Amino acid sequence: MTETVVTTNNLMELILIAAVAANGVIGCDNAIPWHIPGEQARFKETTWGHCLLMGRKTWDSIGRALPGRHSIVVTRNMNFKAEGGEVVYSLPEGIAIAQSRQAAKLFIIGGEQIFRLALAQADTLLLSRLDQAVPGDVFFPSFTSPPFQLTKTEKISGPVPYRIETWQRLDKFDVAAAS
């Protein structure tokens, strides 16, 4: 099935946010196979007050609507109910809902299937990168530079050190000014 592509308007930034192991793994057995102290708090702070769009499996793995954010869940199941969230049946429908709410940012929070669907339209990739490889069964999709350019790297120390990479789409941002 081909997905209808809608372009996001210039007012809404479409951001893919993920934690990614060194081998590209983002999950295993429908869970995230690591715990990084403080990383969830950063995710909460970054996404607070914004719209989140996720696949049905990620919704199931979280198990509830995340507070302080509007959850949009993508499924092909017309009978699916997401208590505290909004159900849509395609990525364009989810983007349109965020736009209709005048959202400044739409965070695509996973998992692999939804990252793959949304990558072509992403303005920004916000990746928490682990140093170590981790066994798993779902991966962040590969992407190239261009069109994305690494504009910021923040090293986070702690029991599990990691770095936060910001990749921005060259034709959307004045990347030279940002770096």
Ligand SMILES: NC(=O)c1ccc[n+]([C@@H]2O[C@H](COP(=O)([O-])OP(=O)(O)OC[C@H]3O[C@@H](n4cnc5c(N)ncnc54)[C@H](OP(=O)(O)O)[C@@H]3O)[C@@H](O)[C@H]2O)c1
């Ligand atoms: N490390 C991270 O940052 C991170 C973030 C999020 C998730 N994860 C992990 O990622 C894994 C889940 O990822 P996943 O790829 O298996 O699943 P997913 O992307 O979360 O959800 C897949 C589901 O989305 C729906 N879907 C997919 N394409 C669709 C389309 N074109 N139109 C309508 N609905 C569509 C389908 O739902 P139905 O089957 O209901 O039709 C499909 O089963 C878990 O292990 C989770 O822990 C990791």
